[in-house]
Amino acid sequence: MSKVKQNKETRSRFELKMLLETSRLLIESRETDFVLNNLLLITMGKMLVPRGAILIQVPGKNEYIITKIKGRSRLSEGDRIEIPWSPNEFDRIAIDPQKLGLNSPELFEGQNRGLYFNLKTSNHHLGYLYLSRKGNDELLSDHEIEFIESLSIISSVAIANSRMFSEMREINRKLDRKVYELNTLFDLSKDFSLMVDREKIASTFKFALLGQLLIRKFFLIYNMNGKLELMASSGLQKAPNKKQRKQIFDLPEDILELQPEHYEALPFLKENEIAALTALQLQGEKTAVVGVSKKANKEDLTRPDFNFLQSLGNLAILSIQKTLFLEERIEKEKLEEEINIAKNIQKGLFPETLPNIPNLDLAAKNIPSQQVGGDYYDIVETPDANFITAIGDVTGKGIPAALLMANLQSMLHVLLPVDITLGEATGRINNLIYENTPSDKFITFFWAKYFHAESRLKYINAGHNPPLLLRKEKNEFEELSEGGLILGAMPTLTPYEETAITLNNGDILVMYTDGVTETFNRIGEEYGEENLQKLILENRSQSAGELIDTIVQDVKNFNAGKLADDLTLIVIKAT
Amino acid sequence: MKNFHINHRQADQIDVLEISGELDAHTASKLEDSLKSLIDKNKHNIIVNCNNLEYIASAGLGVFMAYIEDVRGLGGDIKLTNMNEKVYNVFDLLGFPTLYDILDDEKEAVKQFHNRDQ
Numbered sequence A: 001m002s003k004v005k006q007n008k009e010t011r012s013r014f015e016l017k018m019l020l021e022t023s024r025l026l027i028e029s030r031e032t033d034f035v036l037n038n039l040l041l042i043t044m045g046k047m048l049v050p051r052g053a054i055l056i057q058v059p060g061k062n063e064y065i066i067t068k069i070k071g072r073s074r075l076s077e078g079d080r081i082e083i084p085w086s087p088n089e090f091d092r093i094a095i096d097p098q099k100l101g102l103n104s105p106e107l108f109e110g111q112n113r114g115l116y117f118n119l120k121t122s123n124h125h126l127g128y129l130y131l132s133r134k135g136n137d138e139l140l141s142d143h144e145i146e147f148i149e150s151l152s153i154i155s156s157v158a159i160a161n162s163r164m165f166s167e168m169r170e171i172n173r174k175l176d177r178k179v180y181e182l183n184t185l186f187d188l189s190k191d192f193s194l195m196v197d198r199e200k201i202a203s204t205f206k207f208a209l210l211g212q213l214l215i216r217k218f219f220l221i222y223n224m225n226g227k228l229e230l231m232a233s234s235g236l237q238k239a240p241n242k243k244q245r246k247q248i249f250d251l252p253e254d255i256l257e258l259q260p261e262h263y264e265a266l267p268f269l270k271e272n273e274i275a276a277l278t279a280l281q282l283q284g285e286k287t288a289v290v291g292v293s294k295k296a297n298k299e300d301l302t303r304p305d306f307n308f309l310q311s312l313g314n315l316a317i318l319s320i321q322k323t324l325f326l327e328e329r330i331e332k333e334k335l336e337e338e339i340n341i342a343k344n345i346q347k348g349l350f351p352e353t354l355p356n357i358p359n360l361d362l363a364a365k366n367i368p369s370q371q372v373g374g375d376y377y378d379i380v381e382t383p384d385a386n387f388i389t390a391i392g393d394v395t396g397k398g399i400p401a402a403l404l405m406a407n408l409q410s411m412l413h414v415l416l417p418v419d420i421t422l423g424e425a426t427g428r429i430n431n432l433i434y435e436n437t438p439s440d441k442f443i444t445f446f447w448a449k450y451f452h453a454e455s456r457l458k459y460i461n462a463g464h465n466p467p468l469l470l471r472k473e474k475n476e477f478e479e480l481s482e483g484g485l486i487l488g489a490m491p492t493l494t495p496y497e498e499t500a501i502t503l504n505n506g507d508i509l510v511m512y513t514d515g516v517t518e519t520f521n522r523i524g525e526e527y528g529e530e531n532l533q534k535l536i537l538e539n540r541s542q543s544a545g546e547l548i549d550t551i552v553q554d555v556k557n558f559n560a561g562k563l564a565d566d567l568t569l570i571v572i573k574a575t
Numbered sequence B: 001m002k003n004f005h006i007n008h009r010q011a012d013q014i015d016v017l018e019i020s021g022e023l024d025a026h027t028a029s030k031l032e033d034s035l036k037s038l039i040d041k042n043k044h045n046i047i048v049n050c051n052n053l054e055y056i057a058s059a060g061l062g063v064f065m066a067y068i069e070d071v072r073g074l075g076g077d078i079k080l081t082n083m084n085e086k087v088y089n090v091f092d093l094l095g096f097p098t099l100y101d102i103l104d105d106e107k108e109a110v111k112q113f114h115n116r117d118q
Helices: A003-028 A032-047 A142-194 A198-213 A242-249 A260-265 A267-271 A303-349 A398-415 A422-436 A528-538 A544-558 B028-040 B058-073 B085-093 B106-117
Strands: A052-057 A063-070 A080-082 A115-120 A125-131 A218-224 A227-234 A274-282 A285-293 A360-367 A375-381 A387-394 A443-451 A456-462 A468-470 A477-479 A499-502 A508-512 A567-574 B004-011 B014-023 B045-056 B077-081 B101-103
Touching: A003 A032, A003 A142, A032 A052, A032 A063, A032 A125, A032 A142, A063 A125, A115 A142, A125 A142, A142 A198, A142 A303, A142 B058, A142 B085, A198 A218, A198 A227, A198 A285, A198 A303, A198 B028, A198 B058, A218 A242, A218 A303, A227 A242, A242 A267, A242 A285, A260 A267, A267 A274, A274 A303, A285 A303, A303 A398, A360 A375, A360 A544, A375 A398, A375 A567, A387 A398, A387 A508, A387 A567, A398 A422, A398 A443, A422 A443, A422 A456, A468 A528, A508 A528, A508 A544, A528 A544, A544 A567, B004 B028, B014 B028, B014 B106, B028 B058, B045 B058, B045 B085, B045 B106, B058 B077, B077 B106, B101 B106
Parallel strands: B014 B045, B045 B077, B077 B101
Antiparallel strands: A052 A063, A052 A125, A063 A080, A115 A125, A218 A227, A218 A285, A274 A285, A360 A567, A375 A387, A387 A443, A443 A456, A456 A499, A468 A477, A468 A508, A508 A567, B004 B014
C-alpha cells in the first residue's frame, strides 16, 4: 500500500469518525443556537476558513437573518440580508454564486468568493451556512465540500428537531400558564367568597392581576351607588381626580390597546402608561372599569391576558357587590331595630292612663300609620289640681316627625308646673320650635285647660283642625278655632289669645287630627268633617270610649279597612 | 389564618425577609406590610429568602410587582433567593426571571449588593 493511499484512508477514517461524533453532538442537542454555533465553528476550524456565517430564512421571504457571523464584517448578528436566488433551483447543497453567475450579497468586505451550503430537511429550506475562501486564499476542494455537505444535512435535521422541541416546549408552557390561570381563578373565587371586606377583595384582585399578568400599573374605578371611587391602584403617579374618573368610566366598554386619540383626550392614561381598559358589568350595568399597563417586560397584553383580566375582574366585582348588599341588609335591620326602639319610646310619651276627673267622661286614642308618627296628645293634671288636654300634628311622617313630637311633649311637661297662662306658654313653645327646627316643619296644636270649679275650659288653637263641640240638645256644632298661628312658622309677634267656654252636662267635645278627616277612599273622595259630624250626631248617646271606637271603625271602613295617616282622637263628655 | 410567617433580620447590613409557609390571597397583605415598612424606613436593599416558602399564588407574586419599581426608583432592589423548585416554576411561568434577580443562595445576593456599592 502506497503511503499516499494510506494517508488518504487515514484521513477518510478520521473524517468519518468526526462526522459521526459531530452528528451525535448536534442531534442530541435541543438548542438551535448550540447546533448552529457548532456547525459554523467545526467547519471553519476543520477547513481553516477565517470567515463564515449562518443565515436563517425569514419564513416566506427571500430575506435572511444573520444568526451567526465569525470574522471581521460590517454586518452583525441579527442583521437582515437579501439573497436573490431560490434554493430550489439547485440540486446540490453547495451553491457557488460566482460559478453560477449569481449576484450574492457581500457579507465580508471585498471577500465575495464564498460558498452557500443549503440547510434543509427533506421538504424544508431553513437557511444557509456561508463559508468564505480558506485563510491561504485557496478554494475548498471537492472532497472538503462533500464533507461539509454531509455535515449540513445532519445539522439541518438537528435544527429541525430542536425547533420542533422548542415549539413543543412553548406550547407546553402556554398550557402550563393556562392551567395556572384557571387555578388562580378557582382559588380566588373561593377566597373572595370568604371575604366580607371589599377593600381586601379589591387589593387581592390587584395583587393577583399584577402577579399573573406581570404588570405594575393598575387601577379599579368602581361605581358605588353613583359615586365613582378609586377602589384600588398600583404604580400611579397620582390618583385620578373626580373628573378623570368620570371620563375614564365614560370611555367605550373594552379597549385592548389604547390609541393616541384616547391619550390625547385623557393625558392621565398616557402619564401612567395605561395600555388597556376593560369595563366590568353586573346584570347588564357597567359597574367598574379596570385599567392596566403593558407587561413589565415590555410585552403587549395578549387576548388571553385580557380574557383573564375580565374573568378575574368579574369575580372580584361580584364579590364586592355582595359585600354591599350584605351591608345594606345589616343597615336595614339595624334601622328597623332602632325604629322599634323609637316606637316604644314614643308610646311612653303618650299618657299611660287617663286621670279620673269628676263630672267628665274622657277617652283618647292614637293609632300611628307607620311604626312611629307625628301625632301628639296628652292629658295631664296641673299643679292647681285642674287638668290640661292637648292634641297636635307635626307635618311629615316617620322619624323626623316623631322627634319633633317628642320635643313638643317635653316642652309641654316642662312648662306645666310654671305659673304662666296658656297663652304665654304657647308663645314660648312657638318660639322654641321656630328657632330649633327647619323652616318646613310645623305643628298644628290645640290645647285647653279645664277648671273644675266653674266647669270652664280655656283653650288655644294654633292652626289645628278645630275641635267640634256639640251642645246638649243641639244639632249644630261649635268649632273651637280661636288662638293664633300654627307653631313653628314664625316667631311669636302677637300673643296667643285664650278663649273660654263652659262645658255643661251632656255637651260633647271631639278633638281629632287630620288622619280622621283627610282619609281618602279608593275613588279619591275625602272622609271630611261632614261625615264626622254626622257620625257624632248619630252616636251622641255613646260613651266617650265607644264614640272613639265608632269613629275609628267608620274611618277604616271608608278606606277599605286601612288607615293611611296617623290618627288621634280625644273625646270629652260632660256628665 | 393560614400558616405564613415573616422573619426580618440583617445580613451584612442588608435587610433579609425570610418568608415561610403559604403566600396567597389571605397572607399577601402581611408581606405587603413588611415591604412597606422597610421602604418607609428608607431600607431599599432587600433580600427575600424563600427557603421555607412552600406555596405562592398570583396575589403573592403581585406584591413583588407592586413594590419593585418603588425600590429601584430609590436606588435599591428586591432580590429573591433560595426558592424550591415548585415555587421557582411559578415565578418562571409568569416571566419573573426577566425582571428580578432570582438567586440560589442568599450569600450571592448579599455579595451582589455589596459589589454594586463599591
